[in-house]
Amino acid sequence: MSQFGQIGFTEEQIDVLNGAETFCRDHAPIGTVRALITSDLGYDDKVWAQIGALGWLGIAIPETYGGLGLSLTEVVPVCEQMGRRMMASPFLSTSLAAQALIVGGTLAQKSKILPQIAQGKAASLALSERNQAWDLTRCDVQARRTQGGYVLTGTKTLVLDLEAAEWIIVSANLDQKACLFIVEKEQILETAMRREILIDETKRGWEWVLDGTEITEEACLDKSKMDAAFKHIHLTATLLFAAELTGGAQACIDYTVEYLNTRKQFDKLIGSFQALKHPVVDAFVEYQKARSLLYMAAFNFYKPEQGEVATRMAFVQADKTLSFAADRSIQFHGGFGFTYDCDAHLYRRRAIFNTSQYGDRHYHKTKLADLLL
Amino acid sequence: MKKTEISSEVQAFSTEAEAWFAENTPAYPDFMLPLTFMEVGTDQQFDFLRDWQRKVYEAGFLGAAWPKAYGGGGLSQAHQDAATAVMRKRKVPIMLNAIGLGWAGPLILDMGTEAHKQKYIKNILSAEDMWCQGFSEPEHGSDLGNAQLSAVKDGDEYVLNGSKIWTTHGHYAKYMILLARTNPSSANKYAGLSFFLAPMKIDGIETHKIRKLTGEHGFTQTFFTNARIPADGLMGAEGQGWKVAMQTLMYERNAKGGQAGGTFITENDPLEILELARMAKRGGEPVLKDPIIREKLVEFMIDAQAFRLNAARAQIPPLNQDCPQAIPLMSKLIHTEYTRRINEFALSLQGAKAGYYVGEPNAIDDGYWHRGYLNAFSATIGGGTSQIQRNIIGEHALGLPKTR
Numbered sequence: 022m023s024q025f026g027q028i029g030f031t032e033e034q035i036d037v038l039n040g041a042e043t044f045c046r047d048h049a050p051i052g053t054v055r056a057l058i059t060s061d062l063g064y065d066d067k068v069w070a071q072i073g074a075l076g077w078l079g080i081a082i083p084e085t086y087g088g089l090g091l092s093l094t095e096v097v098p099v100c101e102q103m104g105r106r107m108m109a110s111p112f113l114s115t116s117l118a119a120q121a122l123i124v125g126g127t128l129a130q131k132s133k134i135l136p137q138i139a140q141g142k143a144a145s146l147a148l149s150e151r152n153q154a155w156d157l158t159r160c161d162v163q164a165r166r167t168q169g170g171y172v173l174t175g176t177k178t179l180v181l182d183l184e185a186a187e188w189i190i191v192s193a194n195l196d197q198k199a200c201l202f203i204v205e206k207e208q209i210l211e212t213a214m215r216r217e218i219l220i221d222e223t224k225r226g227w228e229w230v231l232d233g234t235e236i237t238e239e240a241c242l243d244k245s246k247m248d249a250a251f252k253h254i255h256l257t258a259t260l261l262f263a264a265e266l267t268g269g270a271q272a273c274i275d276y277t278v279e280y281l282n283t284r285k286q287f288d289k290l291i292g293s294f295q296a297l298k299h300p301v302v303d304a305f306v307e308y309q310k311a312r313s314l315l316y317m318a319a320f321n322f323y324k325p326e327q328g329e330v331a332t333r334m335a336f337v338q339a340d341k342t343l344s345f346a347a348d349r350s351i352q353f354h355g356g357f358g359f360t361y362d363c364d365a366h367l368y369r370r371r372a373i374f375n376t377s378q379y380g381d382r383h384y385h386k387t388k389l390a391d392l393l394l
Numbered sequence: 395m396k397k398t399e400i401s402s403e404v405q406a407f408s409t410e411a412e413a414w415f416a417e418n419t420p421a422y423p424d425f426m427l428p429l430t431f432m433e434v435g436t437d438q439q440f441d442f443l444r445d446w447q448r449k450v451y452e453a454g455f456l457g458a459a460w461p462k463a464y465g466g467g468g469l470s471q472a473h474q475d476a477a478t479a480v481m482r483k484r485k486v487p488i489m490l491n492a493i494g495l496g497w498a499g500p501l502i503l504d505m506g507t508e509a510h511k512q513k514y515i516k517n518i519l520s521a522e523d524m525w526c527q528g529f530s531e532p533e534h535g536s537d538l539g540n541a542q543l544s545a546v547k548d549g550d551e552y553v554l555n556g557s558k559i560w561t562t563h564g565h566y567a568k569y570m571i572l573l574a575r576t577n578p579s580s581a582n583k584y585a586g587l588s589f590f591l592a593p594m595k596i597d598g599i600e601t602h603k604i605r606k607l608t609g610e611h612g613f614t615q616t617f618f619t620n621a622r623i624p625a626d627g628l629m630g631a632e633g634q635g636w637k638v639a640m641q642t643l644m645y646e647r648n649a650k651g652g653q654a655g656g657t658f659i660t661e662n663d664p665l666e667i668l669e670l671a672r673m674a675k676r677g678g679e680p681v682l683k684d685p686i687i688r689e690k691l692v693e694f695m696i697d698a699q700a701f702r703l704n705a706a707r708a709q710i711p712p713l714n715q716d717c718p719q720a721i722p723l724m725s726k727l728i729h730t731e732y733t734r735r736i737n738e739f740a741l742s743l744q745g746a747k748a749g750y751y752v753g754e755p756n757a758i759d760d761g762y763w764h765r766g767y768l769n770a771f772s773a774t775i776g777g778g779t780s781q782i783q784r785n786i787i788g789e790h791a792l793g794l795p796k797t798r
Contacts, residue, residue: 025699028706028713035712271716278792292794295785302784305792306724310700313707317699334696383689390688393695394668 026321026331028313033091037080038098044075049108051364054223057109062184063225064109069185073141078115082123087136093120093257097264097319104265105272107367109223111143111182113261118144120257121190125201125242125250134188134203145186146254147177147204147229155380157192157199157251162231164193164202170238171195171202173231179378183214183227190242191231192251201242201250208234221374223367258379260318260332266339266375267315270308270346273368277301277350284355297353304346311338330392333385340382343372407458407469408476414453419486420446426752426760428612430659431492432562432772433765435610440566443490447521450656455481456489457519457654460503465516466654474655481657489656493563494518494525496653497642498571498591504641505629510591514569519654526567526594528558528574528616529639535560536782538573539584539636543618545574547632550625552576552590554598554618560776564601564614567594573639576632587635591627598622608752608768643778659773661733667694667740670758674743681743694736701728720791727783730773737767 048068057063072078080095082088089095096116103112119138122131138144148157162175173193183189189204213230242250278301281292291297318335322328347369351358358365376382423442428434434443450456455477460466467473489495499518502510517523534540543556554574561570572590580586594601598621601614630638645653671691674681681687707713708721740763741748752761774780788794 028703028710030710030713038712274792278794281794290795292788293797295781295797298788298794298797299781299784301792301794302788305720305787306728309704309720309724310697310728312713313703314696314700316707316713317703334699337692337696338700386689386692387685389692389695390685394671394682394688394691 025334026317026324026327028317029320030316031091031094031320034095034098034319037077037095038102040075041077041099041102044071045102045106045108049103049106051107054107054109054367058222063223064111064185068108069110069143070141072110072112076139077112078119078141079139081116082119082135082139086131087139089139093260093322094319097260097315100261100264101268101315103268104371105268107223107269107272107371109225111145111185113265114145114182114186115143116261117254117258118146118186118188118190121146121201121242121250121254124253125246127239127243129239130203130242137187142187143182143185144188144190145180145182147180147183147189147191148254149177149179149378151176151178155384157255160192160194160199162191162193164195164200164241166195167235171236171241173202173204173234173236175231177229177231178226179217179219180227180229182225183209183229184225193231195241195244198247199251200244200247202236203240203242204231204234204236208236210234219374220370222370224374255379256322256329256332259336259385260322262375262379263311263315263318263332263336263339266343266372267308267311267335269368269371270304270311270339270343273343273346273350273365274301274304274308276364276368277304277346277353280354291353300349301353304342304349307338307342307345311335311342314338326392330389333389333392336380337382337385337389340372340376340385343368344376347372401472404470404472404476407473408480411455411477411480414455415480415484415486418449418453419484426765427487429488429766429769430772431488431490432776433606433608433610433612433769434490434563434566435606435612440490443487444521444524446487447490447656450481450486450489451519451521456495456656457499457515460499460515460519460654461511464503464511465519478655478657481655482661485660486657488658488660489654491518491521491524491563492658493527493567493571494521494523494569494654495656496658497527497645498525498569499654500645501571501629501638501642502591505638506591507626509626514591523568524563524566526561526563526570526616527642528561528570528572528592530558530560532557532559532615536779538639539587541573541575541587542578543572543574544578545576545588545590547576547625548622551622552625552628554592554621554623556618558616558618560604560613561601561616562613562776564594564616565603565611570594570616571642573635576635580633584636585633587639588632589629589635589638590623591629592623593627596621596623606769607771608765612772659733663698667691667736667743670740670743670763674745676745687743690739694732694739697728697732701725701732704728717791720787723787723791724783726773726777727780727787730770731780734767734770734774737763737770741767 077099079088080091081093084090150161164171187206191202191204215228217226219226284291314335318331321331350365354363357363434440454467458467458469458474459471462468531541545552570592572592575586576588577586598619600617603611606612671682704721744758747758750757752765785797
């Protein structure tokens, strides 16, 4: 089994982990998380500015482009801790967009945009469509050549953080092949955007009608790198969503344990009943496995085959863990668990959303079977 | 000594072990070997494994980290771990004297007297003296703290009356680590217990073989009738038996180091089951084409990967800060349940042939997986059942209230 990679860590990763743990705990108490759910923007722009100032958006951006020159290995703990506190921000979307540019962008695109992202500007991706079913290269949105550029037609869905983003990387078919294009904020018509109702209310997603959006020749990413770019986006999203899920699992278990340690029935703390205790322990055991797999994936992400196997394994385990932990958390809170005031549903909703965007555990297990069997 | 020097020495030791085991690992005998130390059922198996353990010890690959003065190798734990890794990798036969190597030995080295160490340690390593464990009783299994076997002090002896059960190697053992009640009227049931190193081959001790669910023998019920043991076998003070017993269980649950090394169980390699899946057919097609089977196999591979990584992460403090004891505490539960489940799954791959059993010439791998599945329960029940393990993890790692 050791050919699947060893766990490891980097000093920088541990520094980021410790910093993110404190920052997210301090800036995203549950009251704040709930207050932001009802806000239009969905996140605190002052906190977002601080995240920019901390340099976290530049962690995996090469030094040539104004970043720290580290890698996704060191981004994972940030997403893990944000997921743990359910801190809302365009961090994950922006990190993904930056990765799309790093792998698929032209020199000019990278030189222009990456330094600004590293400074704290937001970006996002518009990949999803109504009939896409997790294959990023199946696009109905079309790019047609015009004089000096392209015009886009079709509709994107589940575009996260569209309102916050300065740049959106859009996938569209060009000559029957999926390709990526950069659309700038100024090119988005406000009437073309509709905020969608998402199950995870801490996130902001949009339907976006692209019809008539004109972009220049220079907005197209490097066509020779598209296969690599799509694959990298898929695996990066899988890794970072797994990190959010794993962090969420830790918090969800803590939240459940706290209730089991305070609520009494039949004159006993309900945590003393094995019918509740044992499933929570099972969730905790699964969480420990999830965290081991996550950090293995973070450490081995860039190794050609090991990285893919590790990332998908981490996701499968993270999905399984939070889905189970949050489901049981609702149940074990009894009548209170059925209310909006109980936080258990926030975790369950998070798990449903995160496993819906780039593939759920069954999808990744199918991919793993093809890689391993 | 500098770190690099140590690791180059360990590397050399590992290379030496590689060469020795390549040369000396015995061919598989014409009878079936036990998969775990708990399954030694025949004298043939016993003699084969005892000879093997002695050979490994004499070559210096067992007890390498135990003190030289008592028969160990006087090297570092890293040396022994390297040798054990070679044994695990090569899947050499298991070490027979598991209770001695993994439980009694570390305990004696931790808290025994000089005389105890001189008397017991070397013969544990050479398998000259077999050890067994007397914890469970017919009426007190999971409720171990309620054990009732009585030990009454009489001069420089204790007189034992009662019965112990599920005594692995009870029939062969020369010594037992024993939990007995020295004070039947203590207010707290735990405070009435004491812990002994006790001889087995004395008047008043009888062992009766118990037949296991596999049909084999492997452990005994042990009866004590006015059996007199020397008082100097008391470990710790009278009344501290529970604490000492918990310490030995920590060795057993891998939560504390100090074991002599070697492997006590044959670990299932998920890739081994892949071979089975490649051969197995269903409806004329390889079962490997069945999407449900594929999903299950991937799940087993993820699990195997996860607990391999858990062990590695446990060595990285910054990635464990929330609950450092969690991974060691859950290791027994995870491993034993995994073994049970993967063996069970192996049966489902065999189609009609899953209906055969050990000894039937048409059985796949001579019933290896059948025996593995049934025997797997010895580990999900013994040493604290999986249900008790969940209580322990819940109470000690998560801080949940006690279940009583």
